[in-house]
Amino acid sequence: xxxxxxxxxxxxxxxxxxxxxxxxxxxxxxxxxxxxxxxxxxxxxxxxxxxxxxxxxxxxxxxxxxxxxxxxxxxxxxxxxxxxxxxxxxxxxxxxxxxxxxxxxxxxxxxxxxxxxxxxxxxxxxxxxxxxxxxxxxxxxxxxxxxxxxxxxxxxxxxxxxxxxxxxxxxxxxxxxxxxxxxxxxxxxxxxxxxxxxxxxxxxxxxxxxxxxxxxxxxxxxxxxxxxxxxxxxxxxxxxxxxxxxxxxxxxxxxxxxxxxxxxxxxxxxxxxxxxxxxxxxxxxxxxxxxxxxxxxxxxxxxxxxxxxxxxxxxxx
RNA sequence: GCCUUUGUAGCUCAGUCGGUAGAGCAAUGGAUUGAAAAUCCAUGUGUCGUUGGUUCGAUUCCGACCGAAGGCA
Numbered sequence: 001x002x003x004x005x006x007x008x009x010x011x012x013x014x015x016x017x018x019x020x021x022x023x024x025x026x027x028x029x030x031x032x033x034x035x036x037x038x039x040x041x042x043x044x045x046x047x048x049x050x051x052x053x054x055x056x057x058x059x060x061x062x063x064x065x066x067x068x069x070x071x072x073x074x075x076x077x078x079x080x081x082x083x084x085x086x087x088x089x090x091x092x093x094x095x096x097x098x099x100x101x102x103x104x105x106x107x108x109x110x111x112x113x114x115x116x117x118x119x120x121x122x123x124x125x126x127x128x129x130x131x132x133x134x135x136x137x138x139x140x141x142x143x144x145x146x147x148x149x150x151x152x153x154x155x156x157x158x159x160x161x162x163x164x165x166x167x168x169x170x171x172x173x174x175x176x177x178x179x180x181x182x183x184x185x186x187x188x189x190x191x192x193x194x195x196x197x198x199x200x201x202x203x204x205x206x207x208x209x210x211x212x213x214x215x216x217x218x219x220x221x222x223x224x225x226x227x228x229x230x231x232x233x234x235x236x237x238x239x240x241x242x243x244x245x246x247x248x249x250x251x252x253x254x255x256x257x258x259x260x261x262x263x264x265x266x267x268x269x270x271x272x273x274x275x276x277x278x279x280x281x282x283x284x285x286x287x288x289x290x291x292x293x294x295x296x297x298x299x300x301x302x303x304x305x306x307x308x309x310x311x312x313x314x315x316x317x
Numbered sequence: 318g319c320c321u322u323u324g325u326a327g328c329u330c331a332g333u334c335g336g337u338a339g340a341g342c343a344a345u346g347g348a349u350u351g352a353a354a355a356u357c358c359a360u361g362u363g364u365c366g367u368u369g370g371u372u373c374g375a376u377u378c379c380g381a382c383c384g385a386a387g388g389c390a
Contacts, residue, residue, distance in 0.1 A: 042354055078351040108353050163357040246354045275354050
């Protein structure tokens with residue numbers, strides 16, 4: 001094995017929702033001749049722009065963006081697909097002598113990509129899953145968990161029986177590949193990352209400041225036409241992954257005349273706050289991240305300058 | 318003004334036939350390898366409205382007062 005292969009420089013900007021990732025990424029791209037690869041599990045969908053806080057049309061036309069706006073809302077997606085597509089974009093950007101910038105809040109996508117997780121090669125197989133879900137419904141979560149114990153005792157130490165989706169996936173992986181999840185996890189980390197990273201994390205030193213921004217942004221989304229966007233989405237086919245997006249599902253009750261608008265909006269704010277909390281839990285443990293606490297700077301320019309300095313210090317540009 | 322109901326965790330409410338209390342939601346922490354903006358796990362001290370009385374002991378019984386909702390005038 002040779003380490004001669006040259007690493008691709010990659011700027012990574014992470015952080016909870018509403019922390020200002022999009023703007024910072026665009027400005028960095030403009031300054032350093034970069035292009036942006038999004039790492040967001042919902043911005044991949046068309047027609048879901050306001051609610052997922054996609055970059056504006058101006059932002060997207062001033063800097064090339066990838067992994068945004070390319071899937072119909074009824075199409076399923078997965079980490080494995082994300083990693084293989086995003087990797088190609090990064091390689092392509094680099095081959096054109098531009099600086100790739102990975103930006104987003106979906107921790108699983110980002111870590112799978114930058115840590116070079118290799119997923120088992122297989123097609124997704126819903127008949128197996130459906131059958132397992134049926135077993136769980138009839139005989140209970142513990143029954144399925146005991147099934148998993150038979151084929152992968154180690155993974156059971158990391159999983160809770162109630163985390164049905166993962167228990168089922170672990171069984172499915174074994175049925176489709178003949179190797180259990182523990183085996184795949186171990187073998188997925190064999191090849192080292194091909195990127196030279198500089199990670200920047202945006203957050204607030206005071207959690208309430210972040211929550212204020214989130215709450216405020218929901219009102220802005222409504223002013224920008226969130227309700228119409230959601231209404232259109234409901235009238236078309238929208239399912240699977242896209243259906244989980246915060247900012248749309250909460251409005252259903254309003255359109256069906258069962259809930260007040262203000263109550264639905266409060267649900268969106270709450271859902272977003274809880275999401276931000278989970279994002280922080282995910283990113284906090286990554287010691288490679290250079291954190292920028294936006295509320296400790298007096299204006300945006302200082303944040304931008306500080307971010308640029310960080311990139312220079314890390315020899316990324 | 319009178320009658321009835323009501324005042325318990327940030328919110329909605331249980332409960333204690335008198336021995337200082339518990340659920341859901343929220344909040345906080347954590348997990349995260351093909352649905353990840355999803356999914357899952359862990360964490361419950363609050364003058365039981367205020368104030369007197371009865372009692373060994375009251376949030377629980379009795380009285381007064383304060384607040385809320387409804388009804389009658």
